[in-house]
Amino acid sequence: MLDVIVLGGGALGLLSAHMLALRGKQVLLLDRQGVGRESSWAGGGIVSPLYPWRYSAAVTALAHWSQDFYPGFGRRLLDETGIDPEVHVTGLYWLDLDDEAEALAWAEREGRPLFSVDVAEAYQRVPVLGDGFARAIHMPGVANVRNPRLVKALRAALAAMPNVELREHCPVTGFIQEDGQICGVTTAEGEVRAERVVLAAGAWSGELLGTLGLELPVEPVKGQMILYKCAEDFLPSMVLAKGRYAIPRRDGHILIGSTLEYAGFDKTPTDNALDSLKASAEELLPALKDAEVVGHWAGLRPGSPEGIPFIGELPAHPGLWLNCGHFRNGLVLAPASCQLLADLMLGREPIIDPAPYAPAGRLAQ
Numbered sequence: 001m002l003d004v005i006v007l008g009g010g011a012l013g014l015l016s017a018h019m020l021a022l023r024g025k026q027v028l029l030l031d032r033q034g035v036g037r038e039s040s041w042a043g044g045g046i047v048s049p050l051y052p053w054r055y056s057a058a059v060t061a062l063a064h065w066s067q068d069f070y071p072g073f074g075r076r077l078l079d080e081t082g083i084d085p086e087v088h089v090t091g092l093y094w095l096d097l098d099d100e101a102e103a104l105a106w107a108e109r110e111g112r113p114l115f116s117v118d119v120a121e122a123y124q125r126v127p128v129l130g131d132g133f134a135r136a137i138h139m140p141g142v143a144n145v146r147n148p149r150l151v152k153a154l155r156a157a158l159a160a161m162p163n164v165e166l167r168e169h170c171p172v173t174g175f176i177q178e179d180g181q182i183c184g185v186t187t188a189e190g191e192v193r194a195e196r197v198v199l200a201a202g203a204w205s206g207e208l209l210g211t212l213g214l215e216l217p218v219e220p221v222k223g224q225m226i227l228y229k230c231a232e233d234f235l236p237s238m239v240l241a242k243g244r245y246a247i248p249r250r251d252g253h254i255l256i257g258s259t260l261e262y263a264g265f266d267k268t269p270t271d272n273a274l275d276s277l278k279a280s281a282e283e284l285l286p287a288l289k290d291a292e293v294v295g296h297w298a299g300l301r302p303g304s305p306e307g308i309p310f311i312g313e314l315p316a317h318p319g320l321w322l323n324c325g326h327f328r329n330g331l332v333l334a335p336a337s338c339q340l341l342a343d344l345m346l347g348r349e350p351i352i353d354p355a356p357y358a359p360a361g362r363l364a365q
C-alpha cells in the first residue's frame, strides 16, 4: 500500500513529494499533464513577496524560513540532478513607494535587512534605470529562482528516487472515501489507493475539493509576463515601481511582470497586457525600447483570502491533506509550506506554528 498520493505536480506538489520521500515514504505523484507546466512554470520566481510588509505574520513566517532555505536547496538540487535552479541573489530596489515608512518599520520589527537609500545609489548600481525616480529602498539579500528549472530539477530528483512514482498525463477526477476516511483518488486510468492524499493542485484545488461538496476559497488569478533577452550584465538588480517589476536571470533574460486578472481559467495572453507590460518595461528600463520581446505568457495563480495557504489535514475528511492556495507567493513559500506539511504528516515538531494555515474553520461545507 502506498503511503501518500500527491495530487498535482507544481512546485508545491513536487516539493511535498520530495520532502516526504526523503523521509522514506512511498509516494505517487499524479498530474493531468507533464509536471511543472502551470503557475510554477509561469511565475517570476522572486524569492520574496512583492511588498512583504503588506502581508500577515502567517505569510511572513513561511517566507522567512524559505528565504534562508533556498540557497542551500538550490545547490543540493544542482548536485543531485545536474540541473541548476539558479538561485540568483541580486537584491531588489523599490522605487517611489507610497508606504516606505511602513516598509522600514516592518523591516526593523522583523530584523530583515531593508534600507532607505539615496536614489543616486540606485542609479549608480542600475545605470539603465529610467529617469525621474525620486526615492528608493533596497533589500540587498533578495534572490530570484529560475522557476522553470526549479521544477525540472525537482522532477529529475523525484524520478531518481526508488520510493517515488511519477504518473504524468493522468487526470484525477475525485476522491475515494470509505468509513469517513479518504483513502485514494479516482483517475482517468482507474482508482489508486494510499493511506493519505495531499491536494496540491494549485488554482484547480477548489474544483477538486468541490467533488466532496466542500467549498475551498481558492480561485484562479491570471498573471501575464513578458520576456526580453539582453547582455548578461544589463540589469544587476531586480527593480520594482508601480506594482511592476524587472527580474534578471543570469544569462541576461529579463522578465517583466505582471498583470493581476480575475478571468476564470482562461490563460490566453492578450494584446492589452502586452502593451501595458511593454510600457512598464520601458518606463523602468528605457533601453528595452530597442529590444525585442522574446516571450509572452499567462499563468493561473491559486488565489486565496489574504494569500494565506491551506496546509494541513481536513478534520472532517481524515486522510485528506491540503497544500494549496499560495496565490502570488507560491515559489517563495514552497519550501516552508512543504516542510511544514511533512512535519505534520510525520508527527514531528513543526518548523513554525501551523495554526494560521490549518484548513479547519476556513472552508464552507
Ligand SMILES: Cc1cc2nc3c(=O)[nH]c(=O)nc-3n(C[C@H](O)[C@H](O)[C@H](O)COP(=O)(O)OP(=O)(O)OC[C@H]3O[C@@H](n4cnc5c(N)ncnc54)[C@H](O)[C@@H]3O)c2cc1C
Binding pocket: 007, 008, 009, 010, 011, 012, 013, 030, 031, 032, 033, 034, 035, 036, 037, 038, 039, 040, 041, 042, 043, 044, 045, 046, 047, 048, 170, 171, 172, 173, 200, 201, 202, 203, 204, 208, 222, 223, 224, 225, 257, 258, 259, 298, 299, 300, 301, 302, 323, 324, 325, 326, 327, 328, 329, 330, 331, 332, 333
Ligand atoms: C505571472 C506570475 C508571476 C508570479 N511570480 C511569482 C514570484 O515572483 N514569486 C513567487 O513566489 N510566486 C510567484 N507566482 C505565484 C506562483 O507561481 C504560484 O503561487 C505557485 O506556482 C503555485 O504552485 P502550485 O504547485 O500550487 O500550482 P501549479 O504550479 O499551478 O501546479 C498545479 C498542478 O496541478 C495539476 N492539476 C490540476 N488539476 C489536476 C487534476 N485534476 N489532476 C491531476 N493534476 C492536476 C496541474 O496540471 C499543475 O501541474 C507568480 C505567478 C504568476 C502567474
